[in-house]
Structure formats: C-alpha cells, structure tokens
Amino acid sequence: MTSAIELYGANGRLVDRFSNLPEYTAAPYFATSCSWEPVAEVSPFGSAIRQVLRASRGICERGRPIGAIVVRAMLDYRTLPFISSQSPYLESLRPNREARAEGVFGRDVEFVVYGWSRAPLFSSGTSVWPLPDRVFERMVESREPFWDELERDERQYRVDFLNDRGGIYALGYPVITWFGHVINMAELVTLTGVLYLALLLGATLFNLLTSRTPASGRALLREVRSSFYRKLFLAFWAVAVVPVAILAIGTRTYVAAQLRASTEEAAARTVTVAQRLVEDYASLQQRGPGSLTTIDDQIMVLVRRAIDEDVNLFDRDHLQATSARDLFATQLLPMRTPGDVYKTILLDRMPTFVGEEQVGDLTAYRLAAAPVRAGGREGIVTVPLTSRQQEIELQIDELDRRVLSAAVLFSLLGAAIGYWMAERIADPVNRLTRATHRIARGDLDARIATTSTDELRRLVEDFNRMAEDLKRQRAELEHTQRIEAWADMARQVAHDIKNPLTPIQLSAEHARRVNIDRGRPLSPVLDECVNAILTQVKLLRQIAAEFSSFASAPKPRPEPTSVSALLQEVVEPYRAGLEGRVTIEVNAPPDLPAVNIDRTLFARGLTNIIENALHAMPGGGKLTITARQQRASSGEPKQSSVSGFSRTVVVEVSDTGVGMDADDLARIFEPYFSTKATGTGLGLTIAKRNVELIGGTIEVRSQRGVGTTVVITLPLGSSAAL
Known part of the structure; x- marks a missing residue:
C-alpha cells in the first residue's frame, strides 16, 4: 500500500x-x-x-x-498485486512473482476504475471497456456485484463490476475464443504425443533390458525402410514439422532480441530526455561554474512529472538530488553512485548506460544513466525503470503457444497428406509394377493409362515412352539383323556369281575370235549370241559389285572436302550423255565451307541417288542439285541432331520423275526393294549407309507424278563452324 x-x-x-x-x-x-x-x-x-x-x-x-x-x-491502484507497478522501486520491494500458466482464466487480468460520469479514472492497460447503458443502469439500481460480458476491439471480455460512492470498479479478462481452444487442444495433443513417446521409449528400454535377443536399431530401420507408407508418412511429417520448428526457434530468438532492444532503446531515450531537462534547469537557475549545484529535489520532482519516472542526480560519486528522497533517507537505496554507472559514464565516457541494478536481496530493476554537464561541472543523471522481463516472457510464451498450435496443425496435416499421397501413389506404382512384369516377359505392347495431371502422369508417360522406345529398338534390332543377314547373303551371292563369270566371258570372246579367224562362218548368229553373253556378263559383274559393296563394311576416312567441287566432279560425267534429254542444274556456292567427310563414300552415295533419279525420268526431265549452309534457328537448341553441330551443309537432289506413293516411300531404304523393273534395290540402301557413316543424315520426300527430293545433311567441322 x-x-x-x-x-x-x-x-x-x-x-x-x-x-x-x-x-x-x-x-x-x-x-x-x-x-x-x-x-x-x-x-x-x-x-x-x-x-x-x-x-x-x-x-x-x-x-x-x-x-x-x-x-x-x-x-493507490498501482499497488494491487495483479498489476505491475510503474515505479521500479515499488516493484523491487515486492516478492518475486511468476507468470501464471498459459491457458488459465484470469491470466490477462485488467482493472479499470470509472467515475459516476463514466469517465475512466484509472486503467491498468492502455484501453478501457465502454460502459453500456444496461450495465450502468444496473449499477445505479444496486450495489451488488455482478458479472457481464463486454466487447472491446472485436474481442469478448468477462468483467466483474463493483461500485460504491467513490466510483465503479471493473475487473475482467478476455474470454478464450475458438482459436484459443484450438491452441489448448494443440497443447493437449502435444502433451499426449510426448507421453506416448515417453511410454514407447520406456517400453523399448524395458525390452532391451529383459529380452534375451533384443532387436537391434538396424532391424527397426530396415522395417521402416521396407514400408513405402511409413517412409512417405515420415517424410511428409518431417517436411511439415521441421520448418515450423526452425521458424519457431528463429522467431522466438528474433522477437526476444527485438523486445529487449526496444526496451533498451526506450530507456536510453528516457534518460536522454531527463539529461536535457536537468541541463536546461541548471542553466536557468544560475549561469556560471556552480549552476549544476543549484539542482535540488524540487527540480527533480518537476523532471519526474515531465518523464513520468523517478530521477536521481549524482555529483560524480554521491547523490545530490532525487525525486525519491525518502527511499534514500531510509537507506533502502545507497547514496553512492552505482559502480557500473560510474565506470561507464565517467571513466569510459559513454553517452548512455542501460543495465540491471539490484540492491541487496530485492528484485532487480532496470537503470538508465547519462552524463550531465553544466557550468563546467559534470554529474550523472539516473532513471530507474521497471524491468519488462516478465512482460517479454509473457509475449514469448504467447508466441510459443501459437507456434506450438501451428506445429501440431501442420503435423496432423502432414500425416493426412502423407496417407492420402501414399494411397494416391500406390495405385500407379502397382500398375507400373504389373506393366514392368509384362515387358520383362517380352510383351512390349504393355501400356498404362494416365489418370492424374501431376508428376505421376509424367512418370506414366515416360514409362509408356520407354515401352514404345523398347518396341522401336527391338524393331530396329530386327531390321539390323535382317540387314546383316541380307549382307551375308549378298556376300555369298557376289562370290558365287563372280567365280563363273570370268570363264564365261573368256569362252565367249574366244568363240568370237575363232569365228573371225575362220572368215565368220557362223555370223551373224554367233556375233549376236556372243554380244548377248558379254552384255549379261557385264550386268552380272555390276550386280556382283553392288552386292559386294552392300556386304562390305567400309571404314570412313574423313578429310576436309569442298562440297561444291565434289558435286561438279560427280555430275560432270553425266552431262555429255544426257544432253538434250535431261537438264542438270547444280546450285552450289563456291564459298561453302569445307566439310570433314570421306569423299569416296559420299561420291558413291550421291552417284546412286543420281542414278535412281535418272531412272525415274525415262522420258527426260530436270535434275536439280542444291547445296547451302544451314544454321540452327532461334527456336531450336544450339546443338543440332547431326553429330552435335549447330551448323550444317544441306545437299538436296530433286528430280521431276514419276515420284512415289506413301507405301513405297516407307520402304525406300529397305535392301532389295525397288520400284524399277531392273536393278538390285541396293542403291539407296548403300547411299543411306554411306551418309550415316560420314556423320550425316538422309531423308526422302516424294509425291506421285511430281517428283522426288533427297535431302542430305552434312555436319561442319569445329574449325569450319567458327
């Protein structure tokens, strides 16, 4: 009191x-x-x-x-035991009080005193409850205390009213909202979880101590790792809880530091104001060397009214004036300057000091100090402030409760999502497993229907694409095996054909010479038969040569080659024989960069393409050969699909022949397939093989009755591409 x-x-x-x-x-x-x-x-x-x-x-x-x-x-309402006093001296005289436990009613008690004019006379907080007419009329009618619920700042409060002649007294606390109940439930769930873990740990320790063959930690880990559901559940739970825990620790540390920093900053501002007031009063009292000594207790009381805090003025090491003289006179507080203040202000020459001060066994309070200089003298002004440690702890506790509720909420949410995701992922995984078994048995037609739009859809699509690639690769493997079989057959056929051709040719030529030597008695029948034999021998040698070329596996020998010159070299022999029947046009700029290819393989492949084009124009036409440099467009990747080069040389061979339909075009590169009545069907097959051996690609576009275009793409070497 x-x-x-x-x-x-x-x-x-x-x-x-x-x-x-x-x-x-x-x-x-x-x-x-x-x-x-x-x-x-x-x-x-x-x-x-x-x-x-x-x-x-x-x-x-x-x-x-x-x-x-x-x-x-x-x-003095400030001395009530449930209200923090604004006086640090009075607060230090009280016994240590611990904060009430979280979640109990009355933890945030507020006290307000009203006059009968409804004007507030005292408030323990920064705001008051408005007095509605129904509450005021009830107090006018009776002196009996009663409870009521009032709303302030969109929050409900339960308030106890009491009145007498002196005024109206209201004591209340906030009603726990649904969110507060959620927080309490979160705390209950957390405590239940902690109790469960403690019991589980106790049971595990008991089993380890009593079991003859205790289970090892590796066995438990293997059990968890063997279950997809457990791993997914733990993963989602950890993802939900660990960030919240890290955020809680960081937020708690940051908020506590900010609150403590704000209290120290406010204390420094308060003592700075007191410093300026004391210096101003000293300058007004007397000018000269003794102006600071004129400051007495009355002036300190005026300073106290200005800053609403007690103020003390020390003349270096002893008290000179104070607004709380009685406490110093009764020796509850020492008359000497606190040691930390003296050292910081006078010895270290710091502008302000903020620290904790404790007198004997009393509760510590915060003390702010600053130097005072007037009339050539130097003193120290100190302002005792109530410690806000309990208030800070209450705010941190409230933050902890909210973070705990969030952690429990995210934990339950993570567990629910983990279970839902496990169920959602398990079905596609099971279907993937079954489809994988089908593919392992050789059924490459196994496919999985897509039922989602997320990563699982892409996984299923990738699996279906993989199955399609396997099917395509198996078809390519079968095609390669057929090519190898055809090559073996071509090699054997070429060998079997070449062996009898030489004696047949020699015998026919010998018969023609004998007939000539004897005066041509068998002419013209013998001459016609010999010419027919030699013509067919020549055709058979050509077929055997194509078979040998198809069956061979040439090794490319790349060298820098001018495409323009090579095209002219290949086309030139055809010009004289086709003059007047087929027009040959070559569009190849001479400044085309050189390509690093095997000129022999390319020339042979180009020759086969030209031969096919000429056979497609038996009645004449136009053969156009175009060469150009091509760069990857902005929408394409920097590296093209041709040997990884971004710049290429494209050679197009176009004719105005009969063309082909889609069915023939699909089989154009198959060995022994030909749309001509004569021929081996190996020309384009050999051309495709040769182009691919030198690192290029080949494709054919054709339309029945319009003509055919063969496109060859050759990569530029690294030096030429610069």
Missing part, C-alpha cells in the same frame, strides 16, 4: 519518516490526544487532488504528549 509513517517531537517538528507517498510535504504536527484519531484529508498532487487517510496519536508519558506518530495511507 502507498503509505507513510512519521515520527514527530514535542515541538511538532518531524523527527523521522518512512514513506512511499509521492510528492508531499510534512507540516509540523502537535498531538492533541493519546489515542488514535483517524481523519480523511485532501492532498494536492500536482494539478490533481488525492484522498489520503490519516491516523495519528500522541506518544504520551504520564498522560502528557511528548511526541506524536502519524500514519498516512492512500488508495
């Missing part, structure tokens, strides 16, 4: 006093009775009036007063 005890002598003068009444002056007092005399008196408090209850009696000897004792008490 805010009170004072005063002891007066027989002459009415004050002998001693212990007081925590702020700012009052004790007048001389003479006892009139040896018994207690209570009386209510009015004491001015700045611009306000306060009611003080005074009880006094004389100290009598043989019925005659030889002195007096006076007790003054003032109703």
Whole structure:
C-alpha cells in the first residue's frame, strides 16, 4: 500500500519518516490526544487532488504528549498485486512473482476504475471497456456485484463490476475464443504425443533390458525402410514439422532480441530526455561554474512529472538530488553512485548506460544513466525503470503457444497428406509394377493409362515412352539383323556369281575370235549370241559389285572436302550423255565451307541417288542439285541432331520423275526393294549407309507424278563452324 509513517517531537517538528507517498510535504504536527484519531484529508498532487487517510496519536508519558506518530495511507491502484507497478522501486520491494500458466482464466487480468460520469479514472492497460447503458443502469439500481460480458476491439471480455460512492470498479479478462481452444487442444495433443513417446521409449528400454535377443536399431530401420507408407508418412511429417520448428526457434530468438532492444532503446531515450531537462534547469537557475549545484529535489520532482519516472542526480560519486528522497533517507537505496554507472559514464565516457541494478536481496530493476554537464561541472543523471522481463516472457510464451498450435496443425496435416499421397501413389506404382512384369516377359505392347495431371502422369508417360522406345529398338534390332543377314547373303551371292563369270566371258570372246579367224562362218548368229553373253556378263559383274559393296563394311576416312567441287566432279560425267534429254542444274556456292567427310563414300552415295533419279525420268526431265549452309534457328537448341553441330551443309537432289506413293516411300531404304523393273534395290540402301557413316543424315520426300527430293545433311567441322 502507498503509505507513510512519521515520527514527530514535542515541538511538532518531524523527527523521522518512512514513506512511499509521492510528492508531499510534512507540516509540523502537535498531538492533541493519546489515542488514535483517524481523519480523511485532501492532498494536492500536482494539478490533481488525492484522498489520503490519516491516523495519528500522541506518544504520551504520564498522560502528557511528548511526541506524536502519524500514519498516512492512500488508495493507490498501482499497488494491487495483479498489476505491475510503474515505479521500479515499488516493484523491487515486492516478492518475486511468476507468470501464471498459459491457458488459465484470469491470466490477462485488467482493472479499470470509472467515475459516476463514466469517465475512466484509472486503467491498468492502455484501453478501457465502454460502459453500456444496461450495465450502468444496473449499477445505479444496486450495489451488488455482478458479472457481464463486454466487447472491446472485436474481442469478448468477462468483467466483474463493483461500485460504491467513490466510483465503479471493473475487473475482467478476455474470454478464450475458438482459436484459443484450438491452441489448448494443440497443447493437449502435444502433451499426449510426448507421453506416448515417453511410454514407447520406456517400453523399448524395458525390452532391451529383459529380452534375451533384443532387436537391434538396424532391424527397426530396415522395417521402416521396407514400408513405402511409413517412409512417405515420415517424410511428409518431417517436411511439415521441421520448418515450423526452425521458424519457431528463429522467431522466438528474433522477437526476444527485438523486445529487449526496444526496451533498451526506450530507456536510453528516457534518460536522454531527463539529461536535457536537468541541463536546461541548471542553466536557468544560475549561469556560471556552480549552476549544476543549484539542482535540488524540487527540480527533480518537476523532471519526474515531465518523464513520468523517478530521477536521481549524482555529483560524480554521491547523490545530490532525487525525486525519491525518502527511499534514500531510509537507506533502502545507497547514496553512492552505482559502480557500473560510474565506470561507464565517467571513466569510459559513454553517452548512455542501460543495465540491471539490484540492491541487496530485492528484485532487480532496470537503470538508465547519462552524463550531465553544466557550468563546467559534470554529474550523472539516473532513471530507474521497471524491468519488462516478465512482460517479454509473457509475449514469448504467447508466441510459443501459437507456434506450438501451428506445429501440431501442420503435423496432423502432414500425416493426412502423407496417407492420402501414399494411397494416391500406390495405385500407379502397382500398375507400373504389373506393366514392368509384362515387358520383362517380352510383351512390349504393355501400356498404362494416365489418370492424374501431376508428376505421376509424367512418370506414366515416360514409362509408356520407354515401352514404345523398347518396341522401336527391338524393331530396329530386327531390321539390323535382317540387314546383316541380307549382307551375308549378298556376300555369298557376289562370290558365287563372280567365280563363273570370268570363264564365261573368256569362252565367249574366244568363240568370237575363232569365228573371225575362220572368215565368220557362223555370223551373224554367233556375233549376236556372243554380244548377248558379254552384255549379261557385264550386268552380272555390276550386280556382283553392288552386292559386294552392300556386304562390305567400309571404314570412313574423313578429310576436309569442298562440297561444291565434289558435286561438279560427280555430275560432270553425266552431262555429255544426257544432253538434250535431261537438264542438270547444280546450285552450289563456291564459298561453302569445307566439310570433314570421306569423299569416296559420299561420291558413291550421291552417284546412286543420281542414278535412281535418272531412272525415274525415262522420258527426260530436270535434275536439280542444291547445296547451302544451314544454321540452327532461334527456336531450336544450339546443338543440332547431326553429330552435335549447330551448323550444317544441306545437299538436296530433286528430280521431276514419276515420284512415289506413301507405301513405297516407307520402304525406300529397305535392301532389295525397288520400284524399277531392273536393278538390285541396293542403291539407296548403300547411299543411306554411306551418309550415316560420314556423320550425316538422309531423308526422302516424294509425291506421285511430281517428283522426288533427297535431302542430305552434312555436319561442319569445329574449325569450319567458327
């Protein structure tokens, strides 16, 4: 309670006093009775009036007063045990109080005193509850206390009202909302989980101690790893909880640091204001060397009213003036300058000091200090402030509760999502397993229907694409095997044909010479037969040569080659024989960069393409050969599909022949397939093989009755591409 005890002598003068009444002056007092005399008196408090209850009696000897004792008490709402006092001295005199446990009613108690005009006279917080008419009318009608619910700042409060002649008293606390119940449920779930884990750990330890063959940690790990559902559940749970835990730790640390920094900054600002006020008062009191010594307790009381905190002024190492003289006079507080303050301000020459100060066994309070300089003298002004540690801890506890509820929510959400995802992923995985078994048995037609639009869809599409690639690769392998078989057959056929051709040709030529030597007795029949034999021998040698070429596996010998010159070299022999029947046009710029190819293989392949084009124009036509340099377009990747080069040379051979339909075009590169009545069907097959051996690609476009175009793409070497 805010009170004072005063002891007066027989002459009415004050002998001693212990007081925590702020700012009052004790007048001389003479006892009139040896018994207690209570009386209510009015004491001015700045611009306000306060009611003080005074009880006094004389100290009598043989019925005659030889002195007096006076007790003054003032109703001060700030001294209520559930309200933090604004005075650090008063707060330090209280026993240590621990914060109430989270989640209990009355933890955030607020107290408000109203006058009968409904104007608030005192508030423990920064805002008050509005008094509705129904509550005010009920208090006017009766003095009985009652409970009611009021709303403030969109939050419900449960308030207990009491009134008397002096005013209306309201004591209330916020009602727990549904979100608060969720937080409490989260705490309950967390405690339940911790209890379950503790019991599980205890059971495990018991089994380890009592079992003869205890299960190892590896066995437990293998059991978890063997279950897809467990792994997915734990993964989602960890993803949901671990970030929340990290965020909680970081947020708690950051908020605590910010709160402590804000209190220190506010303390430094307060003591700086006090410093300036003291220096201003000193300069106004007296100018000169002794201006600082004119500062007394009355001026410090004025400074206290300005900053709403007690202020002390130290003349270097001892107290000079204070707004709380009674506490120093009763020796509750030392008269000397605190050591840390003296060292920081006077020795280290720091602009401000903010730290904790503790006197004896009392509760520590925050102390801010700053130097005061006036008239050539230097002092120290200190401002005691209430420690906000308990308030900071309450805010951090509230943050912890919210983070805990979020962690539980995310934990349950992660578990639910993990279970749902396990079920959702298991079905495609099972279908993938079955399809994989079908492919392993050789059924490459196995496919999986896509039922989702996420990564599983892409996984299924990749699996189907893989199955399609396997099927295509198997077809290519079968085609390669057929080519190899055809090559073996061609090699054997070429060998079998070449062997009898030489004696047949020699015999026919010998018969023709004998006939000539004897005067041609068998002509012209023998001449016609010999010519027919030699013509067919020549055709058979050509067929055998094509078979040999198809069956061979030439090794390319690349060298820098001018495409323009090579095209002219291949085409030139055809010009004289086809003049007047087939027009040959070559469009090849001479500045085309050189390509690194085997000129023999390319020339042979180009020759086969030209031969096929000429056979497709038996009645004449136009053969156009075009060569150009091609660069990858902006929409294509930098590296092309031709040997990984971004720049290529394209050679197009176009004719105006009969063309082909789609069915013939699909089989154009198959060995022994030909649309001509004569021929081996190996020309384009050999051309495709030769182009691919030198690192190029070949494709054919054709339309029946329009003509055919063969496109050869050759890569540029690294030096030529620069």
